[in-house]
Amino acid sequence: MTDWLFELLAAYGVPVLALTTFASCLALPVPASLAMLTAGAFVATGDLALAPVAGSAFAGALLGDQAGYALGKRGGTWLDTSLAQRPKRERLFTRARDFTQRRGGPGIFLTRWLFSPLGPYANLAAGAGRLNWLKFTLWGAAGEAAWVGLYVGLGLTFSDDLALGAQVASQGLGFLAALGVTVFLGLWLLRAARRNRTP
Template sequence: MTDLFFGLVATWGLIIIGLSAYFSCLAVPVPTFAVMLAGGAFAAAGDLILWQVVCVAYLAAVAGDQTGFQLGRMGGRWLDAQLATRPSRAALFARAADVVDRWGGIGVFFSTWAAAPLGPWVNFAAGAARLNRWRFTLWDAAGEAIWVSGYVSLGFLFGTRLDALTDLVASWGGFATAACVALAAGIGLLRHGRHRKEH
């Protein structure tokens, strides 16, 4: 599937980069990290312009997060339908709601880049929890800056080995997500233990 998206980036350039970044923030299963890497690689080859790749990806990602936040705030039948179709989605939303409840804006920040698979659901959960929009936007914008610049830069610097880089980043991304979830769970357990001791 990543080869298909590499071809689409080669043909359609910034349009595919923007659409991929936007829809991935709405839980559409798109290999956006591979698209970002490809965008950086094509910029290094002179087929795209680096600052345009970064700007399009960044603005599209922030717009996608804002859309997810708004959909979560609206909630209702749309969100219920999304959660009812697959139990895995309900589980992801429950985890995301816990992240927002425990960490607020900081949880939003880390979900955009350190735990990216959870990110779209954090957007929905933040909206549903009525997190302050400006707080959400500031933390989200900071996190997306790391996510976009990190992947595009990797593609730009190591684009000649794009296939190997994609495999490596995919493996690393899963490890990073698991590590962040484990760290958050550990901190939560420590806080819970201290709270019990105090009472």
């Protein structure tokens, strides 16, 4: 599927990229990050222009987020029934819903790029949980801008070796996620210690 998608990207450019990021935000199994990486490499070689590549990837992701939010808002009960038949997706949705409810806007921001496997489920959870639409949209747009900027930028930088660019992205995001979890646990332990000291 990846080779086929890249051939379409080379032939049709930005519309395919927009459709790919849109589909990925609805939990469809498409390699959106790799498509943006490749599009960035096409920009570096002069085959595509930067503004349309970044704009189409961003617009597709933003529209996908909005579609996921609307589906969650209108189909909360249906979601619970449907996901109950798919345990793996139900676990992702539960994690995304809990993360979104605890973290609100910053949680939406982080699920766009740092914890991206949760992103499509966070969209549904935000809609089902009636998270304020404007808050969802603004935090989501900021997160999608980070996601697009990261992968298109890496494609530009590593246009001669996309495998290395993908590896840098994977390891860098893994490090940031681990750092975020460490900071969160440290703050949680600090609060717990203060509560225990209070008479």
